[in-house]
Amino acid sequence: MTARIIDGKATAASLREDVAAAVARLKSEHGITPGLAVVLVGEDPASAVYVRNKGRQTVEAGMNSYEHKLDAGTSQDELLDLVAKLNADPAVNGILVQLPLPGHIDTSAVIATIDPAKDVDGFHVVNAGRLATGLPALVPCTPVGCVILARQVHSDLSGMEAVVVGRSNIVGKPVAQLLLNENCTVTIAHSRTRDLPEVCRRADLLIAAVGRPEMIRGDWIRPGATVIDVGINRIPTDEGKTRLVGDVAFDEAVEVAGAITPVPGGVGPMTIACLLRSTVEATRRQNGLEPV
Ligand SMILES: Nc1nc(=O)c2c([nH]1)NC[C@@H]1CN(c3ccc(C(=O)N[C@@H](CCC(=O)O)C(=O)O)cc3)C=[N+]21
Numbered sequence: 001m002t003a004r005i006i007d008g009k010a011t012a013a014s015l016r017e018d019v020a021a022a023v024a025r026l027k028s029e030h031g032i033t034p035g036l037a038v039v040l041v042g043e044d045p046a047s048a049v050y051v052r053n054k055g056r057q058t059v060e061a062g063m064n065s066y067e068h069k070l071d072a073g074t075s076q077d078e079l080l081d082l083v084a085k086l087n088a089d090p091a092v093n094g095i096l097v098q099l100p101l102p103g104h105i106d107t108s109a110v111i112a113t114i115d116p117a118k119d120v121d122g123f124h125v126v127n128a129g130r131l132a133t134g135l136p137a138l139v140p141c142t143p144v145g146c147v148i149l150a151r152q153v154h155s156d157l158s159g160m161e162a163v164v165v166g167r168s169n170i171v172g173k174p175v176a177q178l179l180l181n182e183n184c185t186v187t188i189a190h191s192r193t194r195d196l197p198e199v200c201r202r203a204d205l206l207i208a209a210v211g212r213p214e215m216i217r218g219d220w221i222r223p224g225a226t227v228i229d230v231g232i233n234r235i236p237t238d239e240g241k242t243r244l245v246g247d248v249a250f251d252e253a254v255e256v257a258g259a260i261t262p263v264p265g266g267v268g269p270m271t272i273a274c275l276l277r278s279t280v281e282a283t284r285r286q287n288g289l290e291p292v
């Protein structure tokens with residue numbers, strides 16, 4: 001038996017259609033066009049690709065996209081000034097500062113400067129705290145995408161044993177919060193976890209968000225488990241090119257799991273679709289409208 005492949009690309013396309021419909025309604029009923037500002041500091045080629053894709057898909061959904069590309073030497077004060085301007089700009093409903101930032105910039109100071117109401121990444125402590133305490137929040141996009149994909153396999157996650165590998169503020173911790181809200185029993189494992197393979201084998205639902213190429217092997221997976229692979233790792237091939245792989249050794253895992261997300265075509269496209277949805281949500285809230 002090989003696993004069902006969860007099609008993140010198709011799911012994301014359908015989510016983007018819903019977003020486009022919601023944008024069209026905002027325009028026709030309220031005369032509002034949401035705007036998303038994306039700030040990129042430096043030349044990282046992978047980041048540039050994501051930023052381009054975000055901009056294209058933002059426009060395809062009927063929204064305005066504002067791209068700010070700053071050179072790698074931009075000072076922290078210059079970046080904070082730009083964020084303050086975007087906070088004050090009524091045409092900008094969502095602000096995303098692409099991470100990672102160059103080393104001379106204090107990332108948490110930048111995130112703290114973003115207006116929480118425009119923080120479509122959900123990285124501001126106000127949004128993290130709101131998520132953790134069960135208040136309405138802008139929620140990090142990759143975690144939301146993970147839960148949507150898991151729910152394609154299990155319409156109800158209640159009571160499931162979920163193991164999250166990775167404890168970052170942008171994926172591991174928020175996805176654990178979301179799974180808790182879905183009534184999963186949640187374990188957060190990480191690089192210091194004793195006997196990580198054994199802990200992973202407990203999972204009915206395994207979320208791999210470690211950022212290490214193909215670290216999670218086939219024999220770490222409970223037979224029939226659902227595996228959501230958040231990893232986006234570019235590794236060199238024998239032919240001197242690069243290849244995109246996840247945090248899970250897919251060829252092994254697909255023989256053991258019940259369902260698994262591929263890389264590419266899994267969580268990645270969902271991240272952008274959820275970002276567009278968050279931008280609409282933020283716009284509605286800023287204008288005193290009910291959530292869709
Ligand atoms: N403030 C901030 N928010 C982010 O959400 C954020 C960020 N910074 N920094 C970088 C990471 C990475 N990220 C991805 C988005 C889409 C794909 C994606 O669409 N991937 C495609 C293909 C990608 C390819 O071919 O290179 C796929 O997996 O099928 C991947 C990665 C968002 N990030």
Ligand SMILES: [Mg+2]
Nearest residue numbers: 166167190191
């Ligand atoms: Mg770790």
